[in-house]
Amino acid sequence: MDEMQKFAREVFESQPFSLFIGAELTAASNDSAELTLSIKDHHKQQHGFVHGGVISYLADNAMTFAGGLALGGNALTAEFKINYIRPGKGERLVARAHARSAGKRLAVCQCEIYAVDSGVEKLCALAQGSVVPAN
Amino acid sequence: MDEMQKFAREVFESQPFSLFIGAELTAASNDSAELTLSIKDHHKQQHGFVHGGVISYLADNAMTFAGGLALGGNALTAEFKINYIRPGKGERLVARAHARSAGKRLAVCQCEIYAVDSGVEKLCALAQGSVVPAN
Amino acid sequence: MDEMQKFAREVFESQPFSLFIGAELTAASNDSAELTLSIKDHHKQQHGFVHGGVISYLADNAMTFAGGLALGGNALTAEFKINYIRPGKGERLVARAHARSAGKRLAVCQCEIYAVDSGVEKLCALAQGSVVPAN
Amino acid sequence: MDEMQKFAREVFESQPFSLFIGAELTAASNDSAELTLSIKDHHKQQHGFVHGGVISYLADNAMTFAGGLALGGNALTAEFKINYIRPGKGERLVARAHARSAGKRLAVCQCEIYAVDSGVEKLCALAQGSVVPAN
Secondary structure, eight states, X not given: OOHXXXXXXXXXXXXXXXXXXXXEEEEEOSSEEEEEEEOOGGGBOTTSSBOHHHHHHHHHHHHHHHHHHHXXXXXXXXXXXXXXXXXXXXXXXXXXXXXXXXXXXXXXXXXXXXXXXXXEEEEEEEEEEEEEEOO | OOHHHHHHHHHHHTOHHHHHHTEEEEEEOSSEXXXXXXXXXXXXXXXXXXXXXXXXXXXXXXXXXXXXHHHTSOEEEEEEEEEEOSXXXXXXXXXXEEEEEEOSSOEEEEEEEEEEETTEEEEEEEEEEEEEEOO | OOHHHHHHXXXXXXXXXXXXXXXXXXXXXXXXXXXXXXXOGGGBOTTSSBOHHHHHHHXXXXXXXXXXXXXXXXXXXXXXXXXXOSOOOSSEEXXXXXXXXXXXXXXXXXXXXXXXXXXXXXXXXXXXXEEEEXX | OOHHHHHHHHHHHXXXXXXXXXXXXXXXXXXXXXXXXXXXXXXXXXXXXXXXXXXXXHHHHHHHHHHHHHHTSOEXXXXXXXXXXXXXXXXXXXXXXXXXXXXXXOEEEEEEEEEEETTEEEEEEEEEEEEEEOO
16 A cells, blocks of 8 residues: 555544544545445434435535545545435445546546445445645 | 424434434424534544544535435435535534525535634534435 | 626637627626626527527626626636426526635636516526636 | 437426537437537636536536436436536537436436546546436
């Protein structure tokens, strides 16, 4: 793992909310990041599926890391949009984000969120947003 | 509190993730809803501010309730977009959503999320999205 | 009309596409702008309503001007989102945008687009986006 | 060209605004569509680049056709989001949309818009949105 990926992991592990919700940074490259969440009952809404807010957290944060890696430092998601496609259910959710473009001030990222149910991965949501350097 | 607001409260209290994250449904009308969250350390990211994923959860869920109340029943947020404006810090976050239009199949909602810091309310994020009947 | 509003008008009149499509800048303040378009047959889609692309142009451009006025200079819309609510029909469309926040690098804007049909104004679409200085 | 693609072409050619702006439907499959626009001076904004409203029209309409083809009939873009990445300049713009999921009531689509400048294609904007049956 190179320096930037090590830095990404350290940043991730210093996010109290990511630890609280139980997410893991499971992959990172120079312009992409993957978060994985083992689905627990406390992630759910009234119908027994993962709450949209959990999915939007994964999208937001995976894009922050993909964008930060592309921009080369600490970063923030400035805005994003998400379309929910299928209910989040099964063993785990996997959010894969990558930067589609990166300048000095901005990276535009996309994220695909999959639900892995009985070992089968299905597209659960799609997101797109802007990531900016943290300062 | 009328029947629909009572129904909204029951639905909210049956959302395990809303209880886990510590949000409360603090107001509801026939086309609006307000969620409040007391900020705790476990809601934060690496800079000590509330994680964007917490703010996006509040926006998503406040719009689900505003849209559901406007549509007259159980509802889901189908998609939304959020722009973060100021860091989330202080005592609590308040998300106020209202339905700007509602037909049979769809309500279009907007949400303003405020951070209350030393008693002063400041605009923290703006969101907009679509809510659909749950079935 | 103050200097900034005069500047806004000059910029608007130097946009070939705005002249081609037939839009007018009908109001401007230090953080808001209004565009008006008289509906013609060439603005329509296959069902006889104004094409969504015309409405999204109005939203994009009204927010550029509202954001630029708030930022104090030439500006660009970096990204936006639009929800269509009702068909665009009648005499004209009116897009009213305002900046909800403005820093040095970014203004977050919202826009309401109304269709005026037989003198009655109805909400046709809602948009939200980010405007940045042009250089 | 199969029946659905022929239908798509007939719908496209019955859109007065698409003819007015000068766009062409240059490809279509059972879940994708491509629009091409030869850049003319009247498509530009004050800096000499293609106006964002032209790019957002292409994104909106390419997604309408991709979604309509996936849904199997006449369709409307209900909402979308666009991030502008590079200035639109050169010979032409090409918008390629595809449906990432399609049910009975909704298709979620993504669109990439490229500018072709001196024969080189560069990513100009990214969009994502929902398409619904027209009635």
